[in-house]
Amino acid sequence: MTSGYNFAYLDEQTKRMIRRAILKAVAIPGYQVPFGSREMPLPYGWGTGGIQVTAAVIGARDVLKVIDQGADDTTNAVSIRRFFARTADIATTERTTEATVIQTRHRIPETPLREGQILVYQVPIPEPLRWLEPRETETRRMHALSDYGAMHVKLYEDIARHGRIATSYDYPVLVAGRYLMRPSPIPKFDNPKMHMNPALQLFGAGRERRIYAVPPFTEVRSLDFEDHPFEVQRWDQACALCGSRESFLDEVVTDDRGGRMFVCSDTDYCGGQQARQAEAAE
Amino acid sequence: MYVAVKGGEKAIDNAHRLMAEERRGDPGTPPLSLDQIAGQLGLAVDRVMTEGSVYDRELAALAVKQAQGDLIEAIFLVRAYRTTLPRFGASEPIDTAGMAIRRRISAAFKDLPGGQMLGPTYDYTHRLLDFGLADGAAPEPAAVGAAPVERDIPRVAEVLGHEGLIEREEPGDGAAPGDLTRQPLAYPAGRDLRLQNLARGDEGFLLALAYSGQRGYGNTHPFAGEIRMGEVAVELVPEELGFPVEIGEITVTECQMINQFKGSKTQPPQFTRGYGLSFGRAERKAMAMALVDRALRCAELGEEPVSPAQDQEFVLSHSDNVEASGFVQHLKLPHYVDFQSELELIRRLRAREAAGPPGGDGTGTREAAE
Numbered sequence A: 001m002t003s004g005y006n007f008a009y010l011d012e013q014t015k016r017m018i019r020r021a022i023l024k025a026v027a028i029p030g031y032q033v034p035f036g037s038r039e040m041p042l043p044y045g046w047g048t049g050g051i052q053v054t055a056a057v058i059g060a061r062d063v064l065k066v067i068d069q070g071a072d073d074t075t076n077a078v079s080i081r082r083f084f085a086r087t088a089d090i091a092t093t094e095r096t097t098e099a100t101v102i103q104t105r106h107r108i109p110e111t112p113l114r115e116g117q118i119l120v121y122q123v124p125i126p127e128p129l130r131w132l133e134p135r136e137t138e139t140r141r142m143h144a145l146s147d148y149g150a151m152h153v154k155l156y157e158d159i160a161r162h163g164r165i166a167t168s169y170d171y172p173v174l175v176a177g178r179y180l181m182r183p184s185p186i187p188k189f190d191n192p193k194m195h196m197n198p199a200l201q202l203f204g205a206g207r208e209r210r211i212y213a214v215p216p217f218t219e220v221r222s223l224d225f226e227d228h229p230f231e232v233q234r235w236d237q238a239c240a241l242c243g244s245r246e247s248f249l250d251e252v253v254t255d256d257r258g259g260r261m262f263v264c265s266d267t268d269y270c271g272g273q274q275a276r277q278a279e280a281a282e
Numbered sequence B: 001m002y003v004a005v006k007g008g009e010k011a012i013d014n015a016h017r018l019m020a021e022e023r024r025g026d027p028g029t030p031p032l033s034l035d036q037i038a039g040q041l042g043l044a045v046d047r048v049m050t051e052g053s054v055y056d057r058e059l060a061a062l063a064v065k066q067a068q069g070d071l072i073e074a075i076f077l078v079r080a081y082r083t084t085l086p087r088f089g090a091s092e093p094i095d096t097a098g099m100a101i102r103r104r105i106s107a108a109f110k111d112l113p114g115g116q117m118l119g120p121t122y123d124y125t126h127r128l129l130d131f132g133l134a135d136g137a138a139p140e141p142a143a144v145g146a147a148p149v150e151r152d153i154p155r156v157a158e159v160l161g162h163e164g165l166i167e168r169e170e171p172g173d174g175a176a177p178g179d180l181t182r183q184p185l186a187y188p189a190g191r192d193l194r195l196q197n198l199a200r201g202d203e204g205f206l207l208a209l210a211y212s213g214q215r216g217y218g219n220t221h222p223f224a225g226e227i228r229m230g231e232v233a234v235e236l237v238p239e240e241l242g243f244p245v246e247i248g249e250i251t252v253t254e255c256q257m258i259n260q261f262k263g264s265k266t267q268p269p270q271f272t273r274g275y276g277l278s279f280g281r282a283e284r285k286a287m288a289m290a291l292v293d294r295a296l297r298c299a300e301l302g303e304e305p306v307s308p309a310q311d312q313e314f315v316l317s318h319s320d321n322v323e324a325s326g327f328v329q330h331l332k333l334p335h336y337v338d339f340q341s342e343l344e345l346i347r348r349l350r351a352r353e354a355a356g357p358p359g360g361d362g363t364g365t366r367e368a369a370e
Helices: A012-027 A048-057 A075-088 A136-144 A149-162 A188-194 A267-281 B009-024 B034-040 B042-052 B057-066 B071-082 B156-161 B191-200 B203-214 B283-296 B312-318 B321-332 B336-355
Strands: A063-068 A101-105 A118-122 A173-175 A179-181 A200-205 A210-214 A220-222 A249-253 A260-264 B100-105 B222-236 B245-259 B272-279
Touching (some): A012 A048, A012 A200, A012 A210, A048 A075, A048 A118, A048 A210, A063 A075, A075 A101, A075 B009, A136 B312, A188 A220, A249 B336, A260 A267, B034 B042, B034 B057, B042 B057, B042 B071, B042 B191, B042 B272, B057 B071, B071 B321, B156 B222, B156 B245, B191 B272, B191 B283, B191 B312, B203 B283, B203 B321, B222 B283, B245 B283, B272 B283, B283 B312
Parallel strands (some): A063 A101, A101 A118
Antiparallel strands (some): A173 A179, A173 A220, A200 A210, A249 A260, B222 B245
């Protein structure tokens, strides 16, 4: 542990303040709780909200997994994992099943989460109505009145123009039938995983100073219309490495003549699938 | 194979070592000392202290060195250090009327009690590169005044105040001022929090906003009532003593802008004020801050907010360069997943369009990344 800093970097007073915000967020699913976000030694927009939430909930016996784009070895995930290994001296893992706390940017792991696990999302813009209304004073009022008509109109206009809803990630959801919530920029492919998930889902937006939550086993509904039900992305291809047809695939450019390969974005899931196949082959 | 986009610990470590080597520059030249930076790049240090909101020349000099002169990066370093510092009290308000003045000018009066004093300034220098400096020539000695500058020179706004021609600065209601580094800002924000936000705000951003107000985006007709720079005492009341004790001295630049105001239903025509304060000699910053402060007071003065500089949610939520720099630069982080989602969507939309109407114009409706 780096001398001079408290366990997990933040001082205990700050952690207490963040925990209070988290408790409030859990009590009002989907509601954005303002909190006194601190200036972290990592840049705003790079996961400071998620880091503060993780720092507030993590204990010495926790096992931390950090992913970015589904992968454990992308640079920012490596950087955040090292930050906690350095300031909290805790165990880290790349296995979804072994982790007690998973901090993520842009994905929900393919492996189903279980009770007792905490998924911490890094959130750039917490306000689902932000592109429709730039003013915080106005959007807070809209939430208070459940005035979500503007979002439905936006989705309707998509259908009128394009024949489908032209939102592919950060797709708005309604939590527990009350608050409209931004799931952070996860692909809409991941949205169904939020619904009735046994794990606690916490969302931290550091720069925007908001925390919100989806408690375990909470209803999370992606907005849609009866005649245009919500649907997720599908690929014609299977993962080139593990052959999965169930996972979210990243497209990798292999040459400049249009060559492509598709591989799982969740590296732990992909590795696990490959290991199982190797075992079965023996 | 599929490894190109994966980073890894080793790459990060190596990148940081390479950066440290670049920062050091030619090992044949002597390394910069913090004294040199604090002493000879003093205005850079002043800006880092002001926007970093810590008054510590040595820390700020270290940050400037560590950031290779990138002042926004240096401000970030100081801010991140600042959050870890324990707080053991709040000082008494500094009294700039009691300042040991080194520079004091008023553009509103030709002469006034206490007089005008140019002090150290780049004003009226001809911006010709001084090749003598390149050779390390020693400066000509500055003239020394016959008598020390008197203390307690009244502020210009008070001179006007006797006639009642300028709004009175209402004394606070006694409540402790807010602190936006502890509590999230809520709108509308009071003047205490607005001033804190502006004091920490990016000089370039405030400068542009102030400029836009002068050019007609807004309705400010300012006069530089007074700019003063010098040293003020910082006093603290220790609980066990119950009376103020001077704990040190800081250099500040204060700017009082005087603005025309035609009056409203409740107030007679009078001059109104905008206030700017910075650590050290960040004079451009203090002036810009004073203009923006006045612009943001539109609501209390019954003015219609019509321009960006008068829109407090716009100004206050975008003034911080550490926030702005982080969020703009986070676009460097991987966005493969979202981009993949958009690729898939665009392919589908195009396939549909190729299949025939009814189709849209195919333009994207989403920002590419966030």
